[in-house]
Amino acid sequence: MKHGRTVRMAWHLLIGLIYLFLLAPLIIVLIVSFDTRPYLSFPPASFSLISYARVLHNPLFLQAGKTSLLIGGCSAGLSLIVGTSAAFALVRGHFPGRKSLQWFFLSPMLMPHIVLAVGLMMTLQPLGLLDTLAGLILAHISITLPYTTRIVSSGIAQLDRTLEEAARIHGASPWQSFCRVILPALRPHLITGFLIAFLFSFDEAVIALFIAGHRAVTLPLAIYQYIQFRTDPQVASLSVLVVLLSLVPIIIIERLINLRRAVGG
Amino acid sequence: MKVPVRKQPSWFQVLLILPGVAALVVTFLFPLLWLARTSIQPTTGHTLSLHAYARLFEDSFYWWVIGRTIFIGLLCVVITVPMAFPVALFLARSQSRWRGTLTALAIAPLLTSTVIRTYGWMVILGRHGLINTTLVWAGILAQPTRLDNGPFATVVALVEILLPYGIISILSHLSRLDTELEQAASLLGARRLQVFWRVLLPLSVPGLMTASLLVFVLAISSLVTPQLMGGGRVFVLATEIFNQTTIALDWPFAGALSITLLGFFGIFVALYQRILQRVESQS
Numbered sequence: 001m002k003h004g005r006t007v008r009m010a011w012h013l014l015i016g017l018i019y020l021f022l023l024a025p026l027i028i029v030l031i032v033s034f035d036t037r038p039y040l041s042f043p044p045a046s047f048s049l050i051s052y053a054r055v056l057h058n059p060l061f062l063q064a065g066k067t068s069l070l071i072g073g074c075s076a077g078l079s080l081i082v083g084t085s086a087a088f089a090l091v092r093g094h095f096p097g098r099k100s101l102q103w104f105f106l107s108p109m110l111m112p113h114i115v116l117a118v119g120l121m122m123t124l125q126p127l128g129l130l131d132t133l134a135g136l137i138l139a140h141i142s143i144t145l146p147y148t149t150r151i152v153s154s155g156i157a158q159l160d161r162t163l164e165e166a167a168r169i170h171g172a173s174p175w176q177s178f179c180r181v182i183l184p185a186l187r188p189h190l191i192t193g194f195l196i197a198f199l200f201s202f203d204e205a206v207i208a209l210f211i212a213g214h215r216a217v218t219l220p221l222a223i224y225q226y227i228q229f230r231t232d233p234q235v236a237s238l239s240v241l242v243v244l245l246s247l248v249p250i251i252i253i254e255r256l257i258n259l260r261r262a263v264g265g
Numbered sequence: 266m267k268v269p270v271r272k273q274p275s276w277f278q279v280l281l282i283l284p285g286v287a288a289l290v291v292t293f294l295f296p297l298l299w300l301a302r303t304s305i306q307p308t309t310g311h312t313l314s315l316h317a318y319a320r321l322f323e324d325s326f327y328w329w330v331i332g333r334t335i336f337i338g339l340l341c342v343v344i345t346v347p348m349a350f351p352v353a354l355f356l357a358r359s360q361s362r363w364r365g366t367l368t369a370l371a372i373a374p375l376l377t378s379t380v381i382r383t384y385g386w387m388v389i390l391g392r393h394g395l396i397n398t399t400l401v402w403a404g405i406l407a408q409p410t411r412l413d414n415g416p417f418a419t420v421v422a423l424v425e426i427l428l429p430y431g432i433i434s435i436l437s438h439l440s441r442l443d444t445e446l447e448q449a450a451s452l453l454g455a456r457r458l459q460v461f462w463r464v465l466l467p468l469s470v471p472g473l474m475t476a477s478l479l480v481f482v483l484a485i486s487s488l489v490t491p492q493l494m495g496g497g498r499v500f501v502l503a504t505e506i507f508n509q510t511t512i513a514l515d516w517p518f519a520g521a522l523s524i525t526l527l528g529f530f531g532i533f534v535a536l537y538q539r540i541l542q543r544v545e546s547q548s
Contacts, residue, residue, distance in 0.1 A: 007457075015355045018348050019367075022374060022428050025385020028395060032388050078288075086285030093278040105285065108293050112486030112530060114503050118510060118523045119296030122303050142292035145285065196376075203378040206488050210510065220380045227384050227493065231391070239381040250373050259369045260433065263376070 026243060033236035051233040052241070061238055064222035068202055071133060071218060075140035076148075076197035082141070083148030083193065084186075090149070091156040109146040116142065117210040124211055131215045139207050144197035151196065151262060155189030188256040195249040196262050202246065304520030317521035327505075327522075334485050334501040335529070337420060341484040342477045344424045349431030349476055350469070356432070357439035368436070375429035383490045386422040387413050390494075414496030422490050427483055431476040438472025470544055478537045482530060502526045 034047040055061050089095075090102050108116070120139045121130065129135035159182065167177040183190075205220035213221055219242055226235045253262050307314040321327050356368050374382065389395045390413040397409035412418060446468065450460045488503040495504065502522060509519035 011351075011355075014351055018352050018428075019370070021348070022371065022425060024389060025382045025422075025425065026374070026377065028388050029381065029385045082284045082288050085281045089278040089282035093275075093282070095275055095278055101282065101286070104289065108289070110534075111293070111297075112482065112526065114486045114488050114506060115300070115523045115527050115530075116293070116296065118506060118519055119300035120292070121510060122516060122520070123296040123299050138292050141288055142296075145288060145292075149285065199376045203376065205378065205380050209488070209507070220378045223378070223384065224380045224489065224493070227380075227387065231384070231387060235384065236388070239378075239384060242381060243377050246377050247373075250369075250376055254365075254369045258365075259372050259376075260436070263372060263433065 029236050029239045029243075032233055033240045035233040035236070037233070051237040054234050055238045055241065058234070060217075061219075061222060064217045064219045067133065067216060068219040071136045071140060072198045072201040074133075075137045075144055075201045076194050078137070079141050079144040079148045079197045080152075080190065080194045083145050084152045084190065087149050087152040087156055091153050105149045106146045108142050113143070113204075113206040117207040120207060121210045129211075131212050133216055135211050136208060136216055136218065139211055140197075140201040140204060143204065143207070144200050147196050147200065147264075148193040150264070151193040151257075152186065152189050154261075155186045159185055192253050192257050192262050195253050199246055199249055300520050300523055303516055304524050306517045306520075317517040318525075320518065321521050321525060330500050330502060330505055331525070331529070333499075334503075334526075337416065337423070337491075337499075337501060338481045338485040340420050341423050341427060342481050344420070345427050345431045345480045346435075346473055346476050348424070349428055349435055350473065352428075353432050353435035353439055353472075354465070354469075356436055357442075358444075371432050372429050374426075375433070379426055379487075379489050380493075382426055383422050383493050386418065386425065386494065390418050390421070411496075413494060415498050416495070418494040418496075419491050419499050422494050423484055423487060426487075426490060427480045430479050430483060434476040434479050435469065435472040438475065439469060442468055471541060474537060474541055474544070478533065481533060485529065486526065 033051060034049070036046050036048050036050055086105060090098065090105065117139075120135075120142075124130050124135045124138070127135075129138070163181050163185070164177050167181045168174075172180065203220060204218075205224060208218050208221045209224065212218065213225070217225070219238075223235055223238060223242070226238075250259065253259055304317055305313045305315060307316065352371060356364060356371065359367070361367070387394075391397070392409050392411060392413070394413065396412060397406070400406040401409055446464050447460055450464045451457075455463065485501070486503055488507055491499045491501050491504050492507065495501075502525065506519050506522045506526070509515050509522060
């Protein structure tokens with residue numbers, strides 16, 4: 001059975017190498033973020049937290065952080081409310097065209113972001129919404145709505161209807177049964193929907209590149225603009241902070257309903 | 266005792282779905298229609314014209330750009346899918362207690378910024394980066410060379426960025442497959458390699474195809490990576506669209522380029538569905 005063990009080891013080695021490749025850029029950025037030299041090089045000459053301190057005192061990055069959190073929070077919140085409301089009609093409704101509407105709600109997922117970005121730019125420009133927070137929030141609703149609708153829909157489909165019936169038999173009004181029975185049962189899906197929408201907005205760069213960049217600058221945009229000209233460790237530290245910030249929602253989603261189901265696998 | 270839950274009146278359902286439909290019309294459908302409209306807008310006069318499309322298809326440079334875009338897309342597919350398949354296979358069949366964590370680890374990069382991961386590749390492939398330093402240190406190179414600029418760097422970074430999409434689409438297909446066929450084959454005395462070639466691989470074809478389509482479509486519409494890693498030498502439809510809108514400010518032409526990209530996108534989706542139907546009708 002010695003042969004079998006060698007094959008097994010080679011197989012695990014292959015998997016390990018692919019994982020290494022997949023995580024290489026994030027690992028390297030983490031290592032470089034501790035460097036002190038003003039230019040980009042590997043391996044680092046020394047290890048310090050000085051570039052983290054610089055990031056936290058950089059008004060440009062702090063402003064971008066605030067903008068990103070605000071846009072992510074607003075677009076995820078709106079997308080969740082609108083998506084949840086639509087999900088109830090799409091799952092439980094009885095009306096003609098329900099199937100086509102279900103497709104319509106998923107269709108932005110299939111649209112290349114660059115094409116949508118150009119369309120949004122041409123639409124927002126005459127409205128005076130280019131380079132504004134409102135414009136970015138609107139744009140991010142379109143890319144996050146399919147995810148919130150789909151995640152909440154799958155939660156509604158799994159609901160145990162006997163619980164609602166029981167609540168109604170015991171005299172609860174429709175509104176009471178919605179607030180006391182349905183919403184608590186949907187909580188994991190609602191939280192996941194919000195967090196996934198937040199992450200997609202928080203990491204989105206292509207649409208932001210077209211419709212913002214001067215007055216409204218998000219974190220991915222700030223990093224993009226920075227590394228076009230400079231690649232010092234400060235941007236590595238900022239990247240590490242951004243990834244760490246994304247990691248919190250990722251872990252919560254994994255705990256709640258599992259990451260794979262949340263992104264659609 | 267079954268108490269019927271009263272069916273909600275349909276006006277209420279319309280009320281529920283209305284905000285969502287409105288949001289999609291305003292932020293999705295209308296921008297796309299407006300894009301198509303802009304692409305046939307004349308520079309002078311009021312009649313619609315196709316001059317932007319004529320300019321695009323008469324210029325051999327843009328044919329070259331289209332070819333280049335498809336070539337980079339196919340290259341990404343050919344490298345990414347064979348890398349995603351073993352990982353998906355491992356995750357689908359593993360009995361390890363780390364399986365959940367490893368699955369999350371393979372998907373999590375999908376939810377981190379493309380800009381940051383492209384930046385990571387700039388550090389790895391850069392003049393003073395990991396690869397150059399190692400090669401010079403090992404005496405293979407006398408001087409560091411430029412690896413971080415051009416088609417090579419673009420494809421490497423794109424493969425890494427798209428890998429989670431490949432893994433997730435193959436994995437979701439594999440986890441729907443029955444393991445009975447594989448077990449039957451092994452019981453009948455087939456070797457592991459035979460099980461792989463004769464049973465597992467043919468059964469995985471639809472999953473591999475979905476992964477290929479997804480990777481291709483995302484590769485041909487990616488902007489950030491070719492823009493940052495191309496060093497101004499990678500011309501694809503996405504970078505041309507960006508240049509036309511932000512530098513040349515020729516919006517009808519940018520519109521025509523976008524619609525062209527969408528057209529190729531549609532052609533490949535249709536092709537994929539035809540092939541998938543044929544594959545499924547055979548098995």
